[in-house]
């Protein structure tokens with residue numbers, strides 16, 4: 001894990017005012033992305049070599065392979081038409097508002113030319129929210145499926161897939177109470193062939209997995225989980241509400257549905273549902289973040305590392321990266337990389 005702890009007012013803005021004073025120009029935004037992407041100095045995304053030169057056109061030339069790279073190449077901001085300042089403002093609004101923002105409000109607030117442009121920007125933002133190689137859920141995890149989309153049929157209409165999408169939900173349960181992180185994924189159906197990969201993809205082996213008695217969950221114990229099944233029939237026999245069998249997943253599922261209907265007015269179609277769910281999960285898992293500025297930092301961090309991480313995964317034997325992110329004070333480019341800089345808080349320490 002990244003040991004670097006970003007600090008408010010130094011590595012991310014504390015307030016909307018600070019945001020505006022930091023990111024007034026495209027050059028400010030570019031410098032921030034540069035710092036986020038290469039905290040220990042430029043590392044070539046083609047060959048992995050650490051070190052190179054800043055070129056006159058604002059790109060870097062690798063000292064080993066001679067390849068030229070722009071700060072935004074292979075990131076969320078690659079080949080964009082919208083100015084970086086507008087992109088940063090969109091990222092700020094996306095992060096600063098606890099429930100996010102609809103394409104329509106984004107278009108209106110930032111006076112973006114068209115609704116499809118605003119919609120596409122938010123779609124692009126969502127596409128970076130899942131960090132490759134992120135940790136799986138651990139501890140005690142409730143797992144269930146629910147239907148999302150269309151009109152509300154009551155949870156689970158007999159497991160048959162209609163026009164609504166079937167969504168797997170996994171939530172960490174804390175003792176004595178409270179929830180940890182969650183994961184949500186659109187599933188083709190509720191068979192073991194769909195549910196088993198959902199569990200193994202999102203829950204760490206060794207975790208205690210709580211499900212209902214549905215046969216699609218049979219066999220989890222053989223996959224390395226401590227599987228506890230709760231029977232609806234038994235709950236009914238005890239006079240308990242079978243809907244409360246798995247309270248954590250039901251709570252998260254209903255929050256997600258409310259969020260889709262609220263912020264997005266139920267406009268998340270089947271084709272894009274997974275990307276909306278990724279946004280919901282990102283927000284849910286950061287619901288206790290004390291600072292919205294820190295959420296902004298995390299969004300941009302994902303935005304600049306997303307593609308490069310995928311790229312490195314493809315390289316057979318990548319050169320080690322320069323160094324893990326250094327603590328503030330040790331950061332900085334080698335002398336050959338010096339560029340004249342305006343006073344920028346993230347560069348001063």
Ligand SMILES: [Zn+2]
Pocket residue numbers: 044045046047048049062063064065066067
């Ligand atoms: Zn290179």
